[in-house]
Amino acid sequence: MATETKFIIKTPCSSANIGPGFDVIGLALSMYLELHVSVDRSVSGSSLPLNCRITYEGEGQDSGEISLDPEVNLITRVALYVLRCHGQRSFPPETHVHIKNPIPLGRGLGSSGAAVVAGVMLGKEVGGLHHLSGERLFDFCLMIERHPDNVGAALFGGFVGTYLKPLTPEDTARVEIPLSEVLPAPAGGIDTGDTPPSPPHGIGHHIKFPWAQEIKAVAIIPEFEVATAKARAVLPASYPRPDVTFNLQRIALLPVALGQSPPDPELIYLAMQDKLHQPYRQTLIPGLTEIVESMTPATQPGLLGVCLSGAGPTILALATSNFEEIAGKIIAKFKENDIVCNWKVLEPAEGTTVTRS
Numbered sequence: 604m605a606t607e608t609k610f611i612i613k614t615p616c617s618s619a620n621i622g623p624g625f626d627v628i629g630l631a632l633s634m635y636l637e638l639h640v641s642v643d644r645s646v647s648g649s650s651l652p653l654n655c656r657i658t659y660e661g662e663g664q665d666s667g668e669i670s671l672d673p674e675v676n677l678i679t680r681v682a683l684y685v686l687r688c689h690g691q692r693s694f695p696p697e698t699h700v701h702i703k704n705p706i707p708l709g710r711g712l713g714s715s716g717a718a719v720v721a722g723v724m725l726g727k728e729v730g731g732l733h734h735l736s737g738e739r740l741f742d743f744c745l746m747i748e749r750h751p752d753n754v755g756a757a758l759f760g761g762f763v764g765t766y767l768k769p770l771t772p773e774d775t776a777r778v779e780i781p782l783s784e785v786l787p788a789p790a791g792g793i794d795t796g797d798t799p800p801s802p803p804h805g806i807g808h809h810i811k812f813p814w815a816q817e818i819k820a821v822a823i824i825p826e827f828e829v830a831t832a833k834a835r836a837v838l839p840a841s842y843p844r845p846d847v848t849f850n851l852q853r854i855a856l857l858p859v860a861l862g863q864s865p866p867d868p869e870l871i872y873l874a875m876q877d878k879l880h881q882p883y884r885q886t887l888i889p890g891l892t893e894i895v896e897s898m899t900p901a902t903q904p905g906l907l908g909v910c911l912s913g914a915g916p917t918i919l920a921l922a923t924s925n926f927e928e929i930a931g932k933i934i935a936k937f938k939e940n941d942i943v944c945n946w947k948v949l950e951p952a953e954g955t956t957v958t959r960s
């Protein structure tokens with residue numbers, strides 16, 4: 604019997620909100636986090652911490668932002684959470700996880716959502732937890748990243764609407780458990796033996812929307828990071844009723860507008876307007892309001908609409924043609940604020956896959 608197993612987990616990046624769908628809508632896009640995993644069960648008495656060795660290539664490789672300690676790295680910490688909820692204290696001996704990550708960190712393209720989804724899938728695969736359904740994996744993801752839009756898109760793929768089920772007061776309390784108890788802080792290699800809180804069943808749900816195949820996503824990615832936590836901290840605790848109504852009116856249009864072929868630029872532009880998060884995030888992203896207000900289908904052929912991608916600072920322009928020209932105009936506007944950008948044309952992507960070799 605073969606003692607070494609190898610597999611690859613592939614998880615897409617994602618753009619959340621798409622304008623008015625704050626914490627609701629997510630779009631999986633064609634840039635992928637990959638975990639190349641091997642488990643060699645012939646090794647007995649592994650000296651590796653938690654039986655796991657991590658190697659990393661990609662974004663943040665030289666900055667040291669991504670830890671190679673399995674107790675600290677977000678992906679392996681999440682996998683350990685899944686394993687420990689199922690009575691397994693560590694990885695099987697000997698596990699090697701090679702992470703290939705082209706998703707820029709802290710830019711609003713769901714790098715942490717992809718890491719959480721890939722980590723949950725890693726826990727399932729190395730733990731032999733084949734009974735865990737996609738919906739159950741979503742529960743585990745939501746115990747860690749609590750807004751469902753990025754993880755829903757990264758797990759299930761495509762253009763999705765996500766929503767949370769009303770829970771019993773007891774289950775609500777479990778979902779609100781501080782993250783430090785779900786993912787305990789590294790204990791310096793000491794296993795406390797505690798079993799973390801398992802997620803309640805059926806926390807989150809998703810629905811797939813159609814996407815017109817002519818529509819591509821141009822991501823304009825500034826060379827600075829905005830941590831999602833920081834971009835959530837600038838949002839108000841309550842909103843004026845007209846602003847809420849404004850977003851509700853647009854969210855009712857958005858999935859229909861983006862599914863129609865041929866796309867209607869005027870309708871999509873209107874449907875992508877937001878008053879609940881973008882205006883507040885302008886304080887962290889110089890030029891944001893000007894970019895969103897100045898780029899319209901009337902003045903820019905091929906453009907359908909512009910929004911902040913997730914919590915930013917990336918700008919997402921949906922378009923059918925003239926991608927380079929559209930990106931160039933947005934890059935020029937950022938440049939007025941001394942901000943340098945990269946850009947990419949992305950397409951809707953399928954969700955997380957596991958391929959065995």
Ligand SMILES: Nc1ncnc2c1ncn2[C@@H]1O[C@H](COP(=O)(O)OP(=O)(O)O)[C@@H](O)[C@H]1O
Pocket residue numbers: 636668669670676677678702704707708709710711712713714715716718829830831832913914
């Ligand atoms: N592939 C990865 N491996 C480990 N940690 C990651 C990975 N991708 C993202 N992270 C963690 O997530 C953080 C970025 O998360 P966040 O602020 O939510 O931004 P984003 O918009 O990119 O999701 C990174 O600083 C890092 O700590």
Ligand SMILES: N[C@@H](CCOP(=O)(O)O)C(=O)O
Pocket residue numbers: 617618619620625626627710711712713714715716750752753831834835880912913914915
């Ligand atoms: N709905 C969330 C989405 C955050 O996405 P990210 O890619 O920036 O992590 C929000 O707007 O805060």
